[in-house]
Amino acid sequence: MPAQDIASSALASAPAGAFLTIDLDALVANYLAIRELAKGSEVAGVVKARAYGLGLAPVARALWGAGCRTFCVATAGEGATLRGLLPDATIYILSGLIAGAADAYEAHGLRPCLSSLAEVEEWRALAKRRGRSLSAGLQFETGLNRLGIAGREAERLISTPEALSGVDVTLVMSHLGCADEADHPLNRHQLERFRAIRAAFPGVTASLANSAGVHLGAEYHFDLVRPGIALYGGNPFTGRANPCRPVVGLQGRILDVREVASGETVGYGAAFEAKGPRRIAVIAMGYGDGFFRALGSDRQRSHVGGRVHIAGHYAPIAGRISMDLISIDVTELSEGAIKRGDLAELIGPHVTLDEVATRAGTIGYEVLTNLGDRYKRIYTGAGCSTTES
Known part of the structure; x- marks a missing residue:
């Protein structure tokens, strides 16, 4: 039922001051449109911050029903909640590994996107205690200058394979800073940096594109794209028409x-x-x-x-x-x-x-x-x- 039709429904007589309607069909349509645009790449669902405020449980289940199997959240708490909803999902924690909390990530089968050598070392130490490899992503800095392994740390990690002993690297990623502006020079700069990093991890799933990044072209898609705002009907661009269905x-x-x-x-x-x-x-x-x-x-x-x-x-x-x-x-x-x-x-x-x-x-x-x-x-x-x- 579209939001504009609530007034003519029995729901309008409910004792509530305001109604928030979430169209899960529109959400799924946005997901499928991105999957078509990024043909050949997996489409992960970014469901952090309670699925951008729309409710983690209904959104995650709708995306799962549409074929989404990989999800991204920001925190271990979000990941634990999502694990309870989708026991078989692959779940990445974009904000990396909180100091001293590795056990909590491992307990729920979460994959932190490790963003520093300190995080790598902590994850390795847990793997050693467990006597087995633990899956994780690696997040690299390519120009956003936020989270990500950068500079000499990146060089050391790439040139010293034993530095990742015990870490089953299942994802190599970075995050675009200006993808909403297609002509911004930072996009190409980050792409070239990421290509060099990806070459050091052959066979590992690589991911660079966010919602707007998907529209920059196939060269930005790699193996996995990570749309967020576009799933929920927001415009991922600056100064361009919104290609997404309102949710x-x-x-x-x-x-x-x-x-x-x-x-x-x-x-x-x-x-x-x-x-x-x-x-x-x-x-x-x-x-x-x-x-x-x-x-x-x-x-x-x-x-x-x-x-x-x-x-x-x-x-x-x-x-x-x-x-x-x-x-x-x-x-x-x-x-x-x-x-x-x-x-x-x-x-x-x-x-x-x-x-x-x-x-x-x-x-x-x-x-x-x-x-x-x-x-x-x-x-x-x-x-x-x-x-x-």
């Missing part, structure tokens, strides 16, 4: 519609002042639900803010967003067009995820990962009936 819909319930006289103000800080008689509707959600305070309007700072879509029209946010409430100016709608209990679209076909991100001064990744727990979550598609987490 998320967000609707908030109208609590009240009231008249505000000319010269009166709305909300904290008197940030909105009525220039003539206005009608203001109040929505039952706010920054406590993860909806950014930066989307509010403020006349004192000449900040326009965000907008919603309701009854076939756009309505601007009026004043500051508070913890639990959002006010919108519905004066331009015909009187009686909306009423208490109606639902306004905050993310959906008319107000896209990327519009919300732009108006909040951030990116779609942050919007998704901030989605709160107070929404009534509704999962549709991917072989499931409408369900709530």
Whole structure:
């Protein structure tokens, strides 16, 4: 059931201030589109941060059903949770190995992407204690200058095979820093560096491309690609049309519609002042639900803010967003067009995820990962009936 259809369903009468709809069929379609684009390469599912805020369990199961067998998360805790959901999955921990925690990784069959010689040594020590090799990835620095084995450490590791004794290297990877800008010179620089590293590990699965990197061309695909934001409907590019199907819909319930006289103000800080008689509707959600305070309007700072879509029209946010409430100016709608209990679209076909991100001064990744727990979550598609987490 698309998010825009919630208002006509029985779910609209549920005692909830806002509804978050996750279309698992769209998620799977995005996964399959990437698999087609990266033909010949495996497509891993990046499901860190609760599957970018959409819920690890339903997302991981939907991807598994679509044929995904390799998953990437950020932390061992996420990996342990995912292992409980998918006992047979290959799970890589992108943030590497936390000092002193190797036992926890091994206990759940997790593969850390080792990012320093210190991490390699700790993993080797555990393998020695266990009396067997332990699988892991190796993450190399190629230009992002974040995590990754770099410089002399990389040279030492590559030139000294015994340095990896006890480590079953199943993945060699790096991460692109500017893939969202196809013409950025760093892309080619990182590609050439990674090719040289990959040559030192023949037969080992190699991975460089993230969501945007998949679109840079086959030379970036190697053996495995790691899409994240593209699975969830966010635009992986800067200044280009979004090739992904939208996955998320967000609707908030109208609590009240009231008249505000000319010269009166709305909300904290008197940030909105009525220039003539206005009608203001109040929505039952706010920054406590993860909806950014930066989307509010403020006349004192000449900040326009965000907008919603309701009854076939756009309505601007009026004043500051508070913890639990959002006010919108519905004066331009015909009187009686909306009423208490109606639902306004905050993310959906008319107000896209990327519009919300732009108006909040951030990116779609942050919007998704901030989605709160107070929404009534509704999962549709991917072989499931409408369900709530």
